Amino acid sequence: MAKINRKKLAILILVCLVILLVPCSLTIDKVRVAANLSERGALGFNNLMADVLWVETIQYMGEAKKITDEIATTIYQKIERITDLDPHFIMAYRLAGLTLSNKRPELSIRILSKGLENNPGASWEIPFYAGVISYFRLEDYRGAVRYLEAATTHPECPDFIKRFLARATTEVGSYKDALLLWEGIYEETESPTERGIAARHLIRLCSQIMEISTDRNLVAKAKAILRKISE
Amino acid sequence: MNIWTIGVNSFKRLMRSKILYVMAVFCLITIAYASLYGTLTAGQEGKLMKDVGLAGIAAFSILVAILVGSTVVAKEIESKTIQILLAKPVKKHEFLLGEFLAAALTILMMTAIMGVGFLIIVAIKGIATAALVNGVVLVFFEAILLASIAIFFSTFFSGMVASVFTFIIFVFGHLTYQLPFLVQRAGNVVVKFFGNLLYFALPNLQYFNIRGPVAHNLNVPGSMIFAVIVYGLLYSSIMILASALVFKSKDFA
Amino acid sequence: MTSLAIKTENLTKVYRGGRGTKALDNLNLEVPVNQIYGFLGPNAAGKTTTIKLLLNLIAPTSGRAWVLGKEVSETDVRKDLGFLPENPYFYEDLSAEEFLDFFGKIFHIPRRDRVNKVEQLLTLVGLTEERKQILRRFSRGMLQRIGIAQALINDPKLIFLDEPITGLDPMGRKEIRNIISKVRAEGKTIFFCSHVLHDVELMCDHIGILCEGRLITTGKLDELLATKEVEISAEGLRGEALAKLEGRVKKLRKEENRIIFDVEEEALADEVVGLIKHYGGKRLSIVPKKESLEDFFLKAIGREEYKPDERREK
Numbered sequence A: 001m002a003k004i005n006r007k008k009l010a011i012l013i014l015v016c017l018v019i020l021l022v023p024c025s026l027t028i029d030k031v032r033v034a035a036n037l038s039e040r041g042a043l044g045f046n047n048l049m050a051d052v053l054w055v056e057t058i059q060y061m062g063e064a065k066k067i068t069d070e071i072a073t074t075i076y077q078k079i080e081r082i083t084d085l086d087p088h089f090i091m092a093y094r095l096a097g098l099t100l101s102n103k104r105p106e107l108s109i110r111i112l113s114k115g116l117e118n119n120p121g122a123s124w125e126i127p128f129y130a131g132v133i134s135y136f137r138l139e140d141y142r143g144a145v146r147y148l149e150a151a152t153t154h155p156e157c158p159d160f161i162k163r164f165l166a167r168a169t170t171e172v173g174s175y176k177d178a179l180l181l182w183e184g185i186y187e188e189t190e191s192p193t194e195r196g197i198a199a200r201h202l203i204r205l206c207s208q209i210m211e212i213s214t215d216r217n218l219v220a221k222a223k224a225i226l227r228k229i230s231e
Numbered sequence B: 001m002n003i004w005t006i007g008v009n010s011f012k013r014l015m016r017s018k019i020l021y022v023m024a025v026f027c028l029i030t031i032a033y034a035s036l037y038g039t040l041t042a043g044q045e046g047k048l049m050k051d052v053g054l055a056g057i058a059a060f061s062i063l064v065a066i067l068v069g070s071t072v073v074a075k076e077i078e079s080k081t082i083q084i085l086l087a088k089p090v091k092k093h094e095f096l097l098g099e100f101l102a103a104a105l106t107i108l109m110m111t112a113i114m115g116v117g118f119l120i121i122v123a124i125k126g127i128a129t130a131a132l133v134n135g136v137v138l139v140f141f142e143a144i145l146l147a148s149i150a151i152f153f154s155t156f157f158s159g160m161v162a163s164v165f166t167f168i169i170f171v172f173g174h175l176t177y178q179l180p181f182l183v184q185r186a187g188n189v190v191v192k193f194f195g196n197l198l199y200f201a202l203p204n205l206q207y208f209n210i211r212g213p214v215a216h217n218l219n220v221p222g223s224m225i226f227a228v229i230v231y232g233l234l235y236s237s238i239m240i241l242a243s244a245l246v247f248k249s250k251d252f253a
Numbered sequence C: 001m002t003s004l005a006i007k008t009e010n011l012t013k014v015y016r017g018g019r020g021t022k023a024l025d026n027l028n029l030e031v032p033v034n035q036i037y038g039f040l041g042p043n044a045a046g047k048t049t050t051i052k053l054l055l056n057l058i059a060p061t062s063g064r065a066w067v068l069g070k071e072v073s074e075t076d077v078r079k080d081l082g083f084l085p086e087n088p089y090f091y092e093d094l095s096a097e098e099f100l101d102f103f104g105k106i107f108h109i110p111r112r113d114r115v116n117k118v119e120q121l122l123t124l125v126g127l128t129e130e131r132k133q134i135l136r137r138f139s140r141g142m143l144q145r146i147g148i149a150q151a152l153i154n155d156p157k158l159i160f161l162d163e164p165i166t167g168l169d170p171m172g173r174k175e176i177r178n179i180i181s182k183v184r185a186e187g188k189t190i191f192f193c194s195h196v197l198h199d200v201e202l203m204c205d206h207i208g209i210l211c212e213g214r215l216i217t218t219g220k221l222d223e224l225l226a227t228k229e230v231e232i233s234a235e236g237l238r239g240e241a242l243a244k245l246e247g248r249v250k251k252l253r254k255e256e257n258r259i260i261f262d263v264e265e266e267a268l269a270d271e272v273v274g275l276i277k278h279y280g281g282k283r284l285s286i287v288p289k290k291e292s293l294e295d296f297f298l299k300a301i302g303r304e305e306y307k308p309d310e311r312r313e314k
């Protein structure tokens, strides 16, 4: 008799535990949604897979001498996959945004705004890059202002952006601004790849300025920057 | 008391099996790889190291859990050593809990060694965060949960079959998060019911994966970590209790 | 019931899954204490099944069983039991010492006593030299011996030995027999399963014969094998005398120059001895005849020849 009761008790406890599992599960679901912890398959190894693809992409970009339309599209697709797997991979958005800005600015904006959506307030670089590209490449000034404003809400946003934003709302882009911005990126970034991209932009920009500009100050500045980069 | 004795004995024997050494070596390779991996890329070595390290810890902990969970009980049944033990004043649930304890200790040891090694390397790089510990802790509880499932399966099946089934549960456990979405779209009431049933019956292993956010230094609420641990322990208890019920009426011939 | 070490009532086991053969069929067994009880039967008779039922390792299909006066399902009763399984396989990663120590812990023997007990058992089974050796390296005979040591760790009152001697070489058999005799001398009850008749004949007080799940006979070995027959040997008898005597005895045979008479009953013996004298013969000896266990066993299971592995056709 006592034995049967023990078994029944065990089954009862089992049922209770199973029932408890449901509210526990629902609570976690709720907290996860609130904390914006998104699900990304890959059996829990999504980040690792993103990293593998990332290294691949970096290599691909390194090997590509010149970013053609085709290469830009491939990079875009790779970055899409990477950021699907790891939506918080800020650097992937940043790098893609800069790399694609010349050939495919619209893809660049697309990937940057995906980054902004997935990581609101996480980085000032993403909206800043989007702003710069909108401003200079797409000449979408309203969009640029919107992105730059988003960038300035970030506590670590450097002052030059705020200054640029102040003028961007009134003026249309110039070499001077472009120089200022790329120099800003060049100085601010901690990523060698990004720095390289910024350096290339600066070199092109500076040589353009030296060729066509009549503003002495600007030419002098361009020369100074070129010297700094070549060091 | 008996539980502890049996658990420590099995743990001791597990520690003497070569497979764990092999695992430890693989793990060291992974961590070394992680630190190598990081040096390659543009300003992201921190994230990459954390990702690869955490993924390595997760993979090996889960592997150890499936392997050990599906052998601790099954091996004693298959080699009939369980008969000697149960011929002594040992209750079947004591045996089961002892073996679960052995599996848990093994997993704890493996995860802890890997975790500490990882944290040291990360600390040397100067990118250690407290959240990484949380990530490793949840890996441990996921491994415990899988071990309890493996033990449950090994009360019916051979160790080999139990490990395969546990692996299948591992795969589906990481996919259950898609169920609510699928259930929503299903028109049929029966499909909806079974979808929901499946959602709560399968372990939601994605809960234990906070490795992404942790590697990115994103905030993971402590309350959620706590709730996930409770969930893991609850699920493991259910598995062990169910195993005990199966064991109660099992013949050890 | 306390004077009985084992008692079963209609104990029956049908294994699930198999062809539904009755491994054990209404076994009613009574084993007295302080005995070596030899449980005999060909392979697949159900001996191991009986032991497993008595140790509660498997559940009976029907019937009940008691050991040491308690129902077998009570965990506590196993405090006083020892068990050496058939073809023992042990934790092969443990050393002999660790192995025994582990079971000592299972019985909650305090540390110091445990150390002594392990020492004492290793001495008993002659494995003191191999104490640190890992069981994987043990030979079959050594495993059998450590298995017996393991079964004795708790000073059990009743010990189940399932085929402890089978499959060992003559030296090994002798060693195990010696160990069992020593254990027996300590006043323990031993339930000894075997299909090797010789071992049982040498050691057991009581036997039971099991065949195809049914208990055929049980009783004291001496009594079972005892017959009323008497064997008389004589010499110096002539042909005609032999012809005369042949009619009175059961069997008559010549051995060198002696004649051996098998006489059916003791009462007839006097008459035969008288006749031998009468015909001028000389009576050399007169002994009560004992049946060999093998003959008895074969008679019991109704077969001509003993092949342990054969299973009778239905």
Ligand SMILES: Nc1ncnc2c1ncn2[C@@H]1O[C@H](COP(=O)(O)OP(=O)(O)O)[C@@H](O)[C@H]1O
Pocket: B253, C015, C016, C018, C021, C022, C023, C041, C042, C043, C044, C045, C046, C047, C048, C049, C050
């Ligand atoms: N686990 C089992 N499942 C199915 N049948 C079994 C099992 N164990 C034993 N049997 C069958 O039960 C019968 C008795 O076996 P057993 O008790 O091992 O005999 P013995 O020990 O006398 O050789 C045999 O026919 C055997 O095939």
Ligand SMILES: [Mg+2]
Pocket: C044, C047, C048, C049, C086, C162, C163
């Ligand atoms: Mg047998």
